[in-house]
Amino acid sequence: MKYSSVLSVLAAVSAVSALSFLERAQQPIMNQVPNLGPAIPPPSKDNPSQPPADSDTVILSDVLGRDRSINIFAGFTRDITSITQRLEDSTQNTTILAPINSAITALPRKPWEDPEDYDNLGNQAYEGEEGEERARRNMRRFVEAHVVPVSPWKEGDKVKTLAGAEIWWESKDKKKFIQPGNIEVSSVASQVYNGQVWILKGVRNYA
Structure with a gap:
């Protein structure tokens, strides 16, 4: 060529x-x-190994209240928007400490009543618009005292409830006890995608 x-x-x-x-x-x-x-979705902020839930995932809001022994407390949670939103959020893990009905009905006063309100305002403490708002705040504090913003929750780990009190749990004779207060956990009602429901035999301090 x-x-x-x-x-x-x-x-x-x-x-x-x-x-x-x-x-x-x-x-x-x-x-x-x-x-x-395929692309892997980013992990949720509360559990790095756990991806966001899909529409078929069972979460706390789906199961809380199915157990009739805690349906009074379950009803309280539904009246508080911030709690409802948390239980519906698959990225926020939560341990619910739900007192049994009999523990709530045995209280010396209603969950929304505070002795200090009666001391300061008398028997009219919860009348009128201001009284209703005061009762709502007290009820929110009561519910938040039973909501732990972590799950799983390891024995001995001190965490603050949504009400701001520091608590932990200990095991004795194969049973769980919430401290301080030594409140026995009778059972774990549900373990779902974003947390657990622990059924308590007593009621936690409001703070």
């Missing part, structure tokens, strides 16, 4: 290569890299 012919062939090959390069450059970037498999 003559030298001029070789140059013609090389020029043609170069032109084809250049065209191929330009065509590849114009393609979407995802078409130019190997298939790396």
Whole structure:
């Protein structure tokens, strides 16, 4: 082959290569890299190993109240928007300390009553709009005293409830006791995607 012919062939090959390069450059970037498999969703902020739940995942809001022994407390939680939103949020793990009905009905006063309110305001403490708002605040404090913003919750780990009190739990004779107060946990009603429901035989201090 003559030298001029070789140059013609090389020029043609170069032109084809250049065209191929330009065509590849114009393609979407995802078409130019190997298939790396499906993307993995980021982990939830409370549990790094746990991805966000899908629509079929059972969470605390789905199960709280199914146990009739704690349906009074379950009803209290539904009246507090911030608690309801937390239990419906699959990225916020929570341990619910739900007193049994008999423990709530045995209280010397209603959960929304505070002796200091009666001392300061008398028998009219919960009348009128201001009284109703005062009762709502007290009820929220009562519920928040039974909500621990972690799950799983390890024995001896001191954590603050949503009401701000520091608590922990200990095991004695194969039973769990919430401290301070030595309140026995009778059973774990539910263990779901974003937490657990622990059934208490007593009521925690409001603070």
